Amino acid sequence: MAVRLATVRTATEKQVAAQSASPWWRTAVVYQVYLRSFADSNGDGIGDLAGLRSRLPYLSWLGVDAVWINPHYPSGGADGGYDIVDYRAVDPEYGDVADLEALVADARNLGLRVVLDVVPNHTSDRHPWFQAALADPDCPEASRYHFAPPSENPPNNWQSLFGGPAWSRTPDGRWYLHLFAPEQPDLNWRDPAVAADFERTLRFWLDRGVSGFRVDVAYGLFKDAGLRDNPGAYSPTLFGHGPEQAMTWNQPEVHDVWRRWRSVCDEYPDTMLVGEVCLADPREVALYSRPDEMHQSFCFRLLKSPWSLASFADGVRSALDAFGTVGAPVSWVLGNHDKDRQVTRFGGGAVGTARARAAALLVLSLPGSAYLYAGDELGLPQAVVPDEAKLDPIFFRSGGARSGRDGCRVPMPWNGDPGVGFSPAGSAEPWLPIPEDWDRYAISAQSRDGGSMLTLYRRALALREAHPALGSGDATVSTRGDVLTVRCTGPDGGVIRCVVNMGPDTALVRSRGTVLLASSTSVRRSPASVALPPDTAVWLADV
Template sequence: MQELKKDWWKKEVIYQIYPKSFNDSNEDGIGDLEGIRQKLPYLSDLGVTMIWICPIFKSPMHDNGYDIADYEDIDPQFGTMDDFDLLLNEATKLDIKIILDLVVNHTSDEHEWFQKALADKNSKYRDYYIFKEGKEVPNNWRSQFGGSAWEKVDNEDAYYLHLFGKEQPDLNWENPELRQEIYQMINRWLAKGIAGFRIDSITFIKKDQDFASLPADGADGLVSCKHKTRNRPGIGRFLNELKKETFEKYNCVTIGEASGVNYEDYEEFIGEDGYFSMIFDFHYADIDVESGTDWFKRSHWQAKDFKELLAQSQETIQQAGWAANFIENHDQPRALSKLVHPDFQNARSACGMGALYFFLRGTPFVYQGQELGMINAERRNIEEFDDISSIDNYYRGMEEGYSKEEALHFVNLRSRDNTRSPMPWNNEKYGGFSQVQPWLEMTEEYPTTNTQDSEVISFYQKMIALRQTSEISQTLIHGTIEFLSNVAENVIAYVREYNGERVYSFTNLGTDEEEVIWPKDIEQIFVNTHNNESQDIGNVLSPYQSILFK
């Protein structure tokens, strides 16, 4: 393999895999590493150059693998380390790199360190986590998954902190010995040959050391923990050390899940000497809710609001560094269901939404099933949900005064299970994902939306080829971005420019036709989602139509 340049990751197209739901090779209803290996030709044909695999480490699965019991063992439901090595080897032969999820804000309560901390309060491991002595709950912080962020220790007057589920105790990053253990583990994975990491919940590793309560913000008398635990002063010391001790030693890619970072701080995160190669920006991704964690607080956004947030995100990141562009992931609803009016949730609109974001400045991420134009799964009662935060939001919604039906509606709109339902490979029973009942019920449209029957797939292949190997590749990868303001409110238009070449993207994010005055005479059309790439486009954009031209 040729030596990679310093910023090689700018040229990648990354495909995110939720392993539990991708492909089941051993007919137990759960996807696995061998299932991913079997589908490498599909991913290669699609054109992606890297896959990000959500957690595959040993875990009791209270939060679907984001509660890690052993960082250096594969969970048996996914296979073995030999299976991983085989997958890595075969992916490399196809020029597909692999990155993994790195979860180092917390572990599982079944991790050996936490078990030793519980067994002996005087052991060094007690200081690997955040314990507080006392008969009373230390403060009124609410965890990200609801309820108190503190859990009482059995048979002790003491509590431990968990910003997520009670089975996910937070690590104490103030402890230098713990940090060194984490760095050594990271370096062993990088030495194995993976290309890098997507780094989970990383802005939570620094806690305000006063552990003070704040005024309540909900009917439960608690307050969101994020005010005292997310992107707090002093976090830079930890993040710089993490980079220096690990990532800098390898020419790897790092993508931070960096919620709560203000735009004025982006340069610290993704600048020339930033902590990460790129970070996900949730300012536009969470447009449908007022808060990423309180789903019952719905927003009433308009296309112009999305346009403003997207432009601000892209222009800010252009000044600071590099973007990780996405419209779906394992924590978000399906983009078609979230961003498109119900009357227009079809393959054409899926292509339009894809083209809107895919040609932005940055590295594009495609989440499994997005390339099929999948929609949310409608579940009829709370028992059908697996996701821990869906269940919490259901009960919190009712606590805040909503009816059962309203609470269920909010959860159906926002549930993380929407993108975690199994991938449909064909129109057979269980969509070819498995021969047996999958671990989570599938979406209802798989008989007509699957990899054998989707015009959206060929459109994604075309977009990837345009970005990677076409005459406008250099402009789409390296070009600057500028959003155009002299367009209708519902139209999102931007221009990419590189070495004097300008490529324009226009998308109608509304439900009515919109008149457009094109900026210049159109020389060539590369994408026209609604008219089969017709070179004669007139001056009207249909609802959710997207056009790319020079």
């Protein structure tokens, strides 16, 4: 079904519009870049800042508002960059600080903002602080981590998210805490030196023009002061951590950290914080976005929901209700670097692709911001990575029982050339193997295909910018049979309905309004209704 694309605005026009609108982050579409897998500029098989910089015009053409970059810091390499050695530097594999400054400048000229990833829960075991603590148990740096004296058993029953105990021994027999990999010792935020150092880190990057931070493990940082056992076996709930992990996550003291960080951001106009908050109760997640804390906290309900009417309806409704109580926008997420790709999660093949297309229209219609993961706009499935090529610590810590996250981190396909345009011709092998058929998803091919996933995303983003009811309005959720309807009312009074058929049969939807966009070309219009095939969504401008 044809739709007229909105004219792409210049950077200056976007800036003028932003000055008269609400804060940019409330309705932004943010594109997540897994830096190592996005674009390789120098042929070493690893994506880098110069590669991302060269592809910024693509992101402007796509129609997103900001770019979130996964960690770019010098790292020990144990967990995809999330084990950091130096928070105020750039890993030489990716470039240097000047490269990041040039990226920020180029992005700004295209009307894009840059958001960095910051990891305050843990460091690398190669961080100077931890190395000092290993060498001298009585040094000041030792109090910046969680150490326990030598004993036969670990201090408590806490488990690592990556598998196995959350405690490992130092060479002199002490225990130290790591809620992730052993190479990622947890910081002790009860030591004021930790807080002071991170505030210096925030200012270091804000002074270089970045527009904010995605905060890793924002629900962590503080642990139970007495290191008491968790009350239940390690068994995270479907949507995140709950009471069974009461001693390791969501301690009340953590909210004071975000109040301090918010005050730092307030010194830099138009900057923001968005937190990774993996908690089961959306009301607890929303508390991290109170007016004096972070600007946003991710809503992972749809990311972790199966394709079902009940799950999606509850996911949307519960998030809108929870965040509404604190006056914050919802930050919607369908995909990221930690979860299997949507196409695969929703059933794979043609069925999974159809559902991913429908889910995209649902999320992009909802009030609040939307976070897209690089490659989701191409309909990439979860890649099959051979065991011998896997790098994710989850795979190794679980003894192979969990496949790990490598499959959603395979490099982006840009064109049909050998290596799919990820690296220059004649380059080293990519850091993760690229599937042989990856060229079928290439941007070069999809940009010429009016029915492609990429074209659907681009049309949706153009319409979202043109219609205030999409992204910036109020929403009500209803269900009837197998059909989910979100009615979005814009600040100008305009109404658009996103209707999703999640059942096995075609559904008739009453409407005399305009079909703005459909996720399938099989949608049929009659004077008074729309015939919606299974696994299909439509945007209807009501009259």
